[in-house]
Structures are given as C-alpha cells and as structure tokens.
Amino acid sequence: MKVLFDNVPTTYLKKLGLKCGAVIFSLRGAGKPDMPGVLPRVLKSGLKSSVGAMEAVNRRFSRVGTKAIFDPGEFPWIPAVESEWRSIRAELDAVLKYPNGIPNFQDISVEQKSITNDDNWKTFFFYGYGIRNDFNCEICPSTARILAQIPGMKTAFFSILFPGKRIPSHRGPYNGVLRYHLGLIVPEPERCGIIVDGSRTRWQEGKSLVFDDSFQHEAWNESDEIRVVLFVDFLRPLRMPVAQINKMFVTVAGMSDFIQAGMKRQQKWNAAFAELYNQHQN
Numbered sequence: 656m657k658v659l660f661d662n663v664p665t666t667y668l669k670k671l672g673l674k675c676g677a678v679i680f681s682l683r684g685a686g687k688p689d690m691p692g693v694l695p696r697v698l699k700s701g702l703k704s705s706v707g708a709m710e711a712v713n714r715r716f717s718r719v720g721t722k723a724i725f726d727p728g729e730f731p732w733i734p735a736v737e738s739e740w741r742s743i744r745a746e747l748d749a750v751l752k753y754p755n756g757i758p759n760f761q762d763i764s765v766e767q768k769s770i771t772n773d774d775n776w777k778t779f780f781f782y783g784y785g786i787r788n789d790f791n792c793e794i795c796p797s798t799a800r801i802l803a804q805i806p807g808m809k810t811a812f813f814s815i816l817f818p819g820k821r822i823p824s825h826r827g828p829y830n831g832v833l834r835y836h837l838g839l840i841v842p843e844p845e846r847c848g849i850i851v852d853g854s855r856t857r858w859q860e861g862k863s864l865v866f867d868d869s870f871q872h873e874a875w876n877e878s879d880e881i882r883v884v885l886f887v888d889f890l891r892p893l894r895m896p897v898a899q900i901n902k903m904f905v906t907v908a909g910m911s912d913f914i915q916a917g918m919k920r921q922q923k924w925n926a927a928f929a930e931l932y933n934q935h936q937n
Contacts, residue, residue, distance in 0.1 A: 709904055710830045710869065718892040723852035725833070725865040732805055733863050736837060739801050740861040743885055744839050746795040747813055750779055751881075752935070756928030757815065763924070764917050775820035778886075779813040784909030786918055790925045794932065798885070805835070807890030809905055813839070814886035816847075816876040824850075827868035829908070831901040834868040835887040837861075842880035849874040858884055867891075 714721045719729055727733045750757070757777045761767040780788050781795070781802055792799035802811050809832060816822075827834070838858035841847055848857045852870040866872065868888075876882040893901055908914065 705904075706829055709901070712897055713830050713891060713893060713901060716894045716897040718894055719833075721867075723867055723870040724854055724856065725867075727863040727865055730865060733865075735804060736801055737861055737863060739797065740837060740839065742797040743795075743801060743837070744860075746798050747839050747883060750795065750813065751815075751883075753928060753931040756924070756931045758921075758924045763921050764913075766913065770823055770825050773820075775817035776822065777815040777817070779815070780921055781811040782808065783810050783812075783918060783921070784914050785809050785906060786909060786914075788921060788925065790929060802887070805887060805889055807832075807892075807902075808887055809890065809909075810886075810888040812886050814884050816874070816882045818876060818879050818881065821875040821877075822873055824871050824873040826871050829905075830867055830869035831891055831893075831905055832868075832888040833891050834866050835885075835889060836864040837885040837887075838864075839885055840881060840883040842882065843878040846878040847876045847882045858882070 719725060754777075757779055759771070759774055760776045760778045761771055763778060763780065763783075779791060781791050781799060782788065802808055805811075814836075836858060838860045841858045841860050844857045844859060848855060849864070849866075849872060850856075851866045851868075851872040856864065858864060864884075890898070890902060890905065892898070
C-alpha cells in the first residue's frame with residue numbers, strides 16, 4: 656500500500672481537487688504503532704468527503720467513457736470468461752444444493768437493508784473489496800480461477816434472486832468500479848430484467864452485461880424460478896496516474912470498519928455452509 660501510493664505525489668492529488676489529506680497522511684504512515692487507532696477515523700471522514708471529487712476525476716480520465724451501459728466488446732477479457740460459463744454454472748449448481756447455508760445480501764452487508772430486507776436476494780461471496788473468501792473459492796475452483804483472470808476484479812459473488820424479488824431503484828457508492836454480470840440461470844428472460852439510467856435490458860445465460868452502477872438502476876425477477884448471475888465489480892479502466900489513485904482509493908475502502916465487519920459476518924456463514932457441505936461429502 657505504501658509503495659503503491661508513494662509513487663503518486665501529493666501535489667498531483669491537490670491539483671485534482673481531492674480532499675483526502677487525512678487518507679494521504681495515514682497511508683504514508685502505514686505500519687506505525689498508532690495506525691490501528693487512526694485508520695477508522697481517517698476512513699470515516701477522509702473517504703466520505705473525497706468521493707464526489709474522486710468521481711469527477713474518474714469521469715475525466717475514464718478510458719471507456721462515462722455511459723451507463725457498456726458494449727462487452729470493449730473489454731478484451733470477457734470472451735474468455737463467457738467461454739467457461741458452463742464450468743461456473745456447474746459449481747453454482749453444487750452450491751445451490753445447500754440453500755440454508757447461503758446468506759441474504761443484508762446478512763453480510765447491513766447497508767443493503769435500505770434496498771432489501773427479506774430472504775429473496777442471496778449471495779455466495781468469493782471476494783469483497785479484494786479480500787478473498789478462501790473457503791468459497793476452494794469449493795468453486797473453476798470460478799475462482801476465472802475470476803482471477805479479470806483485470807482489476809475487486810468484488811465477486813453469485814447473486815441469487817428468488818421468484819418475485821424486486822430490487823428498487825438505487826445507485827452504487829462510487830464510480831471507480833464497473834459492474835459485470837454473467838448470466839448463469841435466467842429462466843424466463845422476458846420476466847427478468849434490469850433498468851440502468853432509464854435503459855431497460857435483460858440477462859442471457861452465458862452472456863455478459865457491463866454497466867456503471869453509480870447510475871440509478873433497479874432489477875427484478877418476476878419468473879417462477881431463481882435467477883442467478885456472477886456479479887463482479889472491477890476497477891474502471893482509467894488513464895494514469897488516476898488509475899493508480901483509484902486503485903488505492905478502493906483498497907482503502909476495503910480497510911474500513913463496515914467492510915471488515917461484513918467479512919467477519921461472512922466467516923460465520925462460511926462455517927454454517929461448511930458444516931452442511933461437509934455432511935454431504937462424507
């Protein structure tokens with residue numbers, strides 16, 4: 656972290672208009688004895704006050720423009736992922752044998768309670784803000800291998816919408832990442848869909864959807880079966896040195912209290928899933 660950030664002069668950050676002096680100071684002090692006490696305060700104040708300015712910088716330096724929905728052809732790694740979608744689907748099918756061990760999204764990320772508070776949106780996490788969930792990756796080795804090939808991949812999970820589930824309109828917290836969906840189970844495409852910035856689209860099995868989740872978006876499954884996508888957040892392609900700054904920014908977010916708390920909750924669910932899984936392996 657320190658090496659990564661020290662290559663970007665503080666003066667350059669100031670020219671970009673970023674208000675993250677506390678974050679800058681603390682990153683350069685990484686490893687000092689007082690860091691455990693300083694960092695939570697830094698992340699709460701410094702990052703929150705910097706998001707707006709950083710998003711403006713990202714729009715200015717984006718290598719893929721600032722549209723809401725992207726052509727998958729703009730991302731050279733997508734064909735390789737799509738070519739292995741059936742391997743991912745096979746591992747998903749194995750996971751779905753243990754539904755009682757799969758948490759609701761808000762069970763892991765309590766902030767999601769503003770858009771979901773029932774048992775109809777479940778998640779099986781592989782990564783969260785770059786933090787690897789070793790257990791889930793080990794029981795889905797093909798999926799983990801494929802995810803590792805996605806440039807800038809930070810968060811990844813199986814996103815499972817049950818019949819009748821509707822996710823209301825909302826926006827993501829930061830445009831420094833883009834959202835990738837790979838359709839894995841799409842029972843009735845005409846009854847499952849997503850609207851991003853007013854544009855309606857749908858998933859297809861084995862096909863990709865890329866969008867900027869900092870635009871307002873909503874999704875639904877009005878079919879009689881579950882809908883599942885491989886849900887990935889990856890770093891927005893940016894010109895240097897902003898690409899490096901953005902990488903640091905997202906990494907720091909992963910160190911924040913609410914992300915770390917989510918990882919601890921995930922560990923408890925790992926234990927519950929492992930118990931169910933191991934019972935059927937013996």
